[in-house]
Amino acid sequence: MSTKPFITDTFLLQNKFAEELYFNFAEKQPIIDYHNHLSPKEIAENRQFENISQAWIGGDHYKWRAMRTLGVNEKFITGDASDKEKFQAWAKTVPHTLRNPLFHWTHLELARYFDVYDLLNEKNADQVYENISAQLQTPEKSVQGLLKMRNVETLCTTEDPTDILNYHQDLAKSDFSIKVSTAFRPDKAILIENDDYNAYVQKLGESAGIEINSYQTLCDALSKRATFFNENGCKLSDHGLNNVSFQNATEAEINAIFEIKLKGETLTPHQIEQFKTAILLFLGETYHQLGWVQQFHVGALRNNNARMLKVLGPDTGWDSIGDFSQAENLSKFLNALDSKDKLTKTIIYNLNPADNEVMATMIGNFNDGSVKGKVQFGSGWWFLDQKDGMEKQMNALSNMGLISCFIGMLTDSRSFLSFPRHEYFRRVLCNLLGKEIETGELPHDMDLVGKMVSNICYHNAKEYFSF
Known part of the structure; x- marks a missing residue:
């Protein structure tokens, strides 16, 4: 008995309007995958x-x-x-x-x-x-071939400040048609509570050619590495944090906190938050000076299974959604940068769906008219980059802001086979809008709605990142 294939041309498209939006306005748009964890080595060596x-x-x-x-x-x-x-x-x-x-x-x-x-x-x-x-x-069907198959125009990997970016340099000099950029991820310099923090600071200093023995020299090293990344085409930073910290401190307090850590002594939770706030504000101003986009992935509760963490290490599948308090500190952080007119373009990715409306309204506080969609509510990520999570994120953004300014989907993946997730997102988007055309909640004006679809799928990101 023959059965109809599961993946058909109309997969996830539930009416003729959704089909028209997808095939005429979404399907053929190039992919800008502005955040992922792909290996630049495997791309450069064309594994x-x-x-x-x-x-x-x-x-x-x-x-x-x-x-x-x-x-x-x-x-x-x-x-x-x-x-x-x-x-x-x-x-x-x-x-x-x-x-x-x-x-x-x-x-x-x-x-x-x-x-x-x-x-x-x-x-x-x-x-x-x-x-x-x-x-x-x-x-x-080498790595580069797989990327070309999905019409990828630009992708952006994620590297630590100590990375020498040699593979990105090789790719920039090659004839590979897809632009491969990077994002600056300095979390290890921020998370001062980590046991291996001092060892990382030493490594950072070596990569920058600076002996880090004070908070100022730490900032100098990060600034030097950010400049190096910028010279190599970097246009983004990225942070994976439980939540954004905000706890005021004087310069003398921050210096003292850093010295305590370098001595191997224990910091209080209050001191940890003070330090994280200071370094995040410093980095935020640095990103503004460089003209970068800053990204914040908040809400993950990581490494829950201590037994398996000991066996397999971090990033092996033992993480979940956290229920951290987000709104107040995030507001204070963005406001501190905005008050100095040093708030760069910002994307906030939320992992707890209970906070969708919080994030959708937060971005509106700092969209100041200077740039279209300056502060973005990022696409559903990790546990939420699926149909239900995407729809909830888009509904919250639509109700509280302008989905027409949304910069769309990214894979956030380590797999070279994950790029059909852009197709998946586009089909979900077109189906969401197609159903509302059918019920009369949106006008049956395919040029109007279709233009918004093509912008969300490609053109908004193209303009936002200036790749």
């Missing part, structure tokens, strides 16, 4: 994956969490099982991901990159593994 597991499963926390939930042994997730065995374990898991976005993403990626439209399961795992692994051996 050729040996098999689908290397391209698809390694580093993918979403898949790992699903497999663990199903009872898959860690050997077949991050352990020493063969690549084929890991794929088989994932294929066995896929039918159990119904109603999880992984089910959508998995089959969208199989279709778009490898022309595979069968539902993945334990029975066809070996056949699919051999088919796709063979395709990945062809030149057109």
Whole structure:
């Protein structure tokens, strides 16, 4: 008995208006993926994956969490099982991901990159593994080829201030048609409560050629590294924080706090917040001077499982949504920069859906008319970059602000196969608007609504980042 393919041309598009918006205004727009965690080394060296597991499963926390939930042994997730065995374990898991976005993403990626439209399961795992692994051996499906397949125009990886950016430099001198930029991520210099903070400060000093023995020399080192990033085409910074700190302190207090840390002594929670505030304000002014966009990813509660953190380390799938207080300190932080007219373009990504309206209204406090959409409520990220999360973010932004100024989607991914998430976002957007045209909540003016769609999918980001 034959069945209709799951991924069809009208996937997620529930009426003719949604289809018209998607196919006429969204589908063919180039992709600007302005925040991800892809490896610049693998792009510059144009890595050729040996098999689908290397391209698809390694580093993918979403898949790992699903497999663990199903009872898959860690050997077949991050352990020493063969690549084929890991794929088989994932294929066995896929039918159990119904109603999880992984089910959508998995089959969208199989279709778009490898022309595979069968539902993945334990029975066809070996056949699919051999088919796709063979395709990945062809030149057109190297890392650079995979990026070209999805019409990527610009992508922006994320690097620590100590990075020497040699792969970005190589790419800038190459004939690779896609622009590869970077984002400056100085979290390790901010999180003074970390046990390895002093070791990181020493590494930062070495990379900047500055002996860091005071708060001022710390700032000097960060400034020097930011200048280096800027000279290498960087236009963005990024911060992954529980919440934005704001606790006033004098210069003498900040100097004393830094000295206490360098001596290996314990800081109070109040002192930690004072230091974080000072360094964030310094960095915010630096970004303004450089003309960068600053990004804040807030709301993740990381490394919850102490036992598995000890075994596998951070960033291995043991994080969740946190319920931190966000509004007051974020307002004070943005206001402190704005009061000096040193608030640069800013994107705030929220992980707790309970705070969507908070963020949607917060950005309006600091959109001062100087730049279209100067302060942005970023697309749903991490646990929220799925249909329900995207719709809630867009509805909050629409109700409290102007979705027409929205800069759209990004992958925030470590996978070179994740770019169909832009298609997924575009289909969700067009379906949301198409349904409202059908009910009369939006006018049946496809040029008007369609122009907004194309702006959200591409043109707003193109203008905002000036890549």
